[in-house]
Amino acid sequence: MSQDPKSQEEDIGLQHAAEHAKPGKRNPVLLYLVILFAAAFLLLLMSYFMQQRTNQETISGLQQTSSSAKESLENLITERDLLKEQTVALEEQTAQLQRELDSAQAAVQAAQDKLEEAVCQAQALRQLNQIRALYNQHRNGDALALLRQWEEENPGALEDTLTAISQAMSVEERSIYDPLDAYHKLTDWLDFPPSPDEP
Numbered sequence: 001m002s003q004d005p006k007s008q009e010e011d012i013g014l015q016h017a018a019e020h021a022k023p024g025k026r027n028p029v030l031l032y033l034v035i036l037f038a039a040a041f042l043l044l045l046m047s048y049f050m051q052q053r054t055n056q057e058t059i060s061g062l063q064q065t066s067s068s069a070k071e072s073l074e075n076l077i078t079e080r081d082l083l084k085e086q087t088v089a090l091e092e093q094t095a096q097l098q099r100e101l102d103s104a105q106a107a108v109q110a111a112q113d114k115l116e117e118a119v120c121q122a123q124a125l126r127q128l129n130q131i132r133a134l135y136n137q138h139r140n141g142d143a144l145a146l147l148r149q150w151e152e153e154n155p156g157a158l159e160d161t162l163t164a165i166s167q168a169m170s171v172e173e174r175s176i177y178d179p180l181d182a183y184h185k186l187t188d189w190l191d192f193p194p195s196p197d198e199p
Helices: 005-136 140-153 157-168 171-176 179-189
Strands: none
Touching: 005 140, 005 157, 005 179, 140 157, 140 179, 157 179
């Protein structure tokens, strides 16, 4: 169907007006979109920089923590090494003290043994002098009784001790006085032990 020419002209005029009016109406919307896009871009950019700053602070904090942990570890290693050295030194000192203690104990034991030996020898000499004193007082029975009592209590001890004393003396000292020889003379004079033919 064909339109009349007047109606066609009106449509063309309206179309022309609409085309010329469209750009004017679209400009504010486009501007609004550009502003929104720019604002969103700025927000994204700010968020990116804030995230970067937070990351940088976190990394810096972790680096400080790592440095502190490394320093603490180094201090602990140094302290451990120092404690090892002190432990070794203390162990050596303890071993030295133990050696000194063992040596001192051995010296004390040796001194105690010598003291006991000296006491034994002094007692043996005292017993010999008691027998000689009784013999000199012509109390041969008492002297013999003492000899028998000592022999029963500790068989052979008096003679063994006097032998040790005699052996420890020099030849010159024995030539002046030999306790073992004196003991043998006394036992011969007292007939101790009794001869086999004695009842």
